[in-house]
Amino acid sequence: KDPIKLTFDKAPEKIFAVYQNSIETLLALGLEDKIVAAAGLDHPVKEEYKAAFEKINYLKEFTPSKETVVMSEPDFIVGWYSLFKDKNLGDVSYWNDNGTNTYISLNSGIAIEKTIDNEITDIKNLGKIFNVEDKAQALVNKITESVENTANSVKNKDKQNTLVVEFFDDKISTYGANTLAGDMITKLGANLLNPEGNSIGKEDLITLNPDCIFVVYMDRGDENIPQQEVDKILKDESLQTLSAIKNKKVYPISLGEMYSSGIRTIDGINTFSEGLYGTLGK
Known part of the structure; x- marks a missing residue:
């Protein structure tokens, strides 16, 4: 499908976060108070984010139903490409047309070439959307430095x-x-x-x-x-x-x-x- 351009007049206030990277990235950006509901952890959240995680409404459903998300009344959904299949939440156009913006992780299916750079782009994009670009850049710097150091150590x-x-x-x-x-x-x-x-x-x-x-x-x-x-x-x-x-x-x-x-x-x-x-x- 062709890319969809979304405009954010202000930072979203009610986030529905689905799957590991979505939840942990938002917590790392200090956005736990904006998460109205979350679901889909493969593993417990990293130790440094457990206190923040305790503040959010984590659901028992691994992949939430469309009805569950509608009842949460989010203004922003972040998740994987598969989340927006018909059997799950349906196409993003439904949500966008009804006032809920969406963000899909690039490496979850949108990008043909799935790369570390795409992970960095996701973090930067969320930083822009929520006006926490400094925090996002700090995370990106940490990832970039670690990847480079590790690669150099084994070359x-x-x-x-x-x-x-x-x-x-x-x-x-x-x-x-x-x-x-x-x-x-x-x-x-x-x-x-x-x-x-x-x-x-x-x-x-x-x-x-x-x-x-x-x-x-x-x-x-x-x-x-x-x-x-x-x-x-x-x-x-x-x-x-x-x-x-x-x-x-x-x-x-x-x-x-x-x-x-x-x-x-x-x-x-x-x-x-x-x-x-x-x-x-x-």
Whole structure:
């Protein structure tokens, strides 16, 4: 779809925030008092934002219904592209035509190339919308500096062949070069296998034989999930020839660190870097 241009006469006062990056970025910008409702955390909010999070109305619905949002009477909704599908909140035009502005995270589906730069753009845009540009710039500076420092610290390391996967029932989905995970891996100097990012079978995984594998998970508060997800590789008898298993380099990575990561962009870069080149999980 073509981009929609929205004009803000003043900063929104009643925000409905959906999903991890939306909620945490708003908290990081000090906007908790403007959040009328929030939903959709994959993981508990970061420690430094827990006090602010306690002030907001967090809903039990992971993806709120259209009726729930209407009842909250927001003047601004921030979330992912998928939030505005027909089965969820419906097209943004419905909300915009009824006086509610919307913001969709670039890396959640709008942008073809999903990059760290898009995460930075999201933070800057929210800073402009809410007149907290100084706070937004401080966050951006922290992310940019951390990414650059981490990338520089590993630039002379041996190039690792790596794969980022997510399990959907029996299907193994891979994250390609045009995903945020792919951008992070590339910035760290590693070689991303299966860059087209399609689904693969176990035979394909054996043929690719990565040095390192990252398994994506969403825990929703269940601390057992990360290990359960990596065990789908580690405990599979048919995969024991994999170099990644022999090298003890199969790691969990949370969805919130490498998909519309927001302020967790730093965490994502660090998790990938430590897994590729450090001692993560050993």
